[in-house]
Amino acid sequence: MMILKRIAVIGTGYVGLVSGTCFAEVGNSVVCCDIDAEKIRGLSAGIMPIYENGLQELVDKNVNENRLFFSTDIPKAIKESDIIYIAVGTPMSENGEADLTYVKSVAESIGSHLNGYKIIVNKSTVPVGTGKLVQSIIEEASKGEYPFDVVSNPEFLREGTAIYDTMNMERAVIGATSEKAAAIIEELHKPFQTKIVKSNLESAEMIKYAANAFLATKISFINDMANICERVGADVSKVSEGVGLDSRIGKKFLQAGIGFGGSCFPKDTMALLQIAKSVGYPFKMIEAVIETNQKQRAHIVQKLLDVFGDLNGMTISVLGLAFKPNTNDMRSAPALDVIPMLRSLGANVQAYDPIAVPEAERLLGDQAVYSNDLFSTVKDTDACLILTDWPQVKHMDVKKLKSYLNQPVLIDGRNLFELDDMKREGLIYHSIGRPGVQGEKILTKV
Structure with missing residues (x-):
């Protein structure tokens, strides 16, 4: 007993x-x-x-x-x-x-x-x-x-x-x-x-860092693969599926997106890099993991620029502020990088999250107009950008979304929707590591 x-x-x-x-x-x-x-x-x-x-x-x-x-x-x-x-x-x-x-x-x-x-x-x-x-x-x-x-x-x-x-x-x-x-x-x-x-103590302490660094490496690897897929016409979701079925690799943490955030992966990869430096070991792999993750935030904003050419004076709706669903944690969340990028390009931002709005207001201040109502956030915006795969976002009525947008542009940082469905709805749809859907014409600012 x-x-x-x-x-x-x-x-x-x-x-x-x-x-x-x-x-x-x-x-x-x-x-x-x-x-x-x-x-x-x-x-x-x-x-x-x-x-x-x-x-x-x-x-x-x-x-x-x-x-x-x-x-x-x-x-x-x-x-x-x-x-x-x-x-x-x-x-x-x-x-x-x-x-x-x-x-x-x-x-x-x-x-x-x-x-x-x-x-x-x-x-x-x-x-x-x-x-x-x-x-x-x-x-x-x-x-x-x-x-x-x-x-x-x-x-x-x-x-x-x-x-x-x-x-x-x-x-x-x-x-x-x-x-x-x-x-x-x-x-x-x-x-x-x-x-x-x-x-012993040392091994237990290292196990934690090794586990998180390995998972972060899988995420950055598949994001690098996604960026290559976009250039060669491949679909990273199919690449992930095929690779993940290998029992030596596994399918977890092979979903392409806008990188990792939260309280662990960013902090622990940096800490492990510093541990390696302190003992004189050049840990190039972890340096690359961190670099890829940082660049992925800018990559999603570039997709908007590729569509419009110029964001100055436009209003962009952002869906998701927490770094992942089912938490209000915004530590190292993509929104903390993406929203300031949009603002620096002259865009206005309307942001949605079901529970993380108070945290966002504390961390981002007046850089966005916040709401916990999805469609009021999207209403009369020029494009919609998905940052967090909340169930409310994943299962939203896409036809209704399009009707609320000034222009039919959806940039999906979480690969939530099927390409054929987006084509059927007439959306201009860009995700990570998959072919873009051109949809209906828009009024560009190029």
């Missing part, structure tokens, strides 16, 4: 809040802590700081069943817990390295309030060597008075499906400073019935 644990999770972002809630769901007593008092007050009142499918219901359930708690009293949580998860942010610094300011601060606090044997688990994505750094900080702050172990237990959550990914995790990576700590964290994961991968 599993021995349930008292767990403290420090940091209530995507990783901390989801992980803590799921640990509570399988029976543990969990306190999620943060220095942000407003966030903790909101959580205590049942107000989620992030949008994540199923999170509200699971938090409410475990709070009501007295397994999940929220607090700003980090010292108390440290003292009363057996296992302490560090799940604070590691944002990208100006030189591309992961900023460990918050991790170091938490480690210092843990060391200062250690009152017995604890297992300290790094859940944050951190560079190789951070586990040893955390260990040294705690040792110094605690003056060696109490024993403890450090574990690296990286997360592999996808925003929008983070609850499902935790409750049905494909694997749990456990890098530990002792067999005892590894065994306890393995026991903690038994309810998830997952494959356990044990290693």
Whole structure:
């Protein structure tokens, strides 16, 4: 029978809040802590700081069943817990390295309030060597008075499906400073019935970066292939299908589009590049992955220029602001690059997103007029540009869309529609890595 644990999770972002809630769901007593008092007050009142499918219901359930708690009293949580998860942010610094300011601060606090044997688990994505750094900080702050172990237990959550990914995790990576700590964290994961991968601290830290960098590489590879397809008359969707059926390759992350965004891939590829540089290794492949991703944002704007020649004074509707569906996260979202590009070319922008409008207003200000109503966004615009594959966009009435547009131009950065359907509707339709559909004539500004 599993021995349930008292767990403290420090940091209530995507990783901390989801992980803590799921640990509570399988029976543990969990306190999620943060220095942000407003966030903790909101959580205590049942107000989620992030949008994540199923999170509200699971938090409410475990709070009501007295397994999940929220607090700003980090010292108390440290003292009363057996296992302490560090799940604070590691944002990208100006030189591309992961900023460990918050991790170091938490480690210092843990060391200062250690009152017995604890297992300290790094859940944050951190560079190789951070586990040893955390260990040294705690040792110094605690003056060696109490024993403890450090574990690296990286997360592999996808925003929008983070609850499902935790409750049905494909694997749990456990890098530990002792067999005892590894065994306890393995026991903690038994309810998830997952494959356990044990290693040292350094290997566990590297696994996270290697996984994200490889997936980012697949995305940039297929986007480069898409750009070649456009030049030779090939259809990248068929290329992806044919390549993805090879069991050695697989079909996931082979969908051409406008590149990757979010909190992980951009940050982690840059961090891995900096790790390589720090040990004198020229990681040319990752440099190319990052370069391709950056260029893909401009590529979608160029498609508009190819149609009109000049965007000055035109009004463009943008569908999708979040970096992916089912989240309000706009970190490294294509919209953050594309909308300023459109504005710099003299275009006016009307932007739609079902839930990310408040984030967009905060990050982009008055560079666009925002709405959570799709067709009011499109109405009387000169062209429509798809940036996020929301279900509302994927299943929209294209005939109705055309009737609302001043000119029948649809630029699809997510390859959502069949070419024959667009031809039938008379749209001028351009997507990524597929032949364009010329549709009806437009009034160009060339």
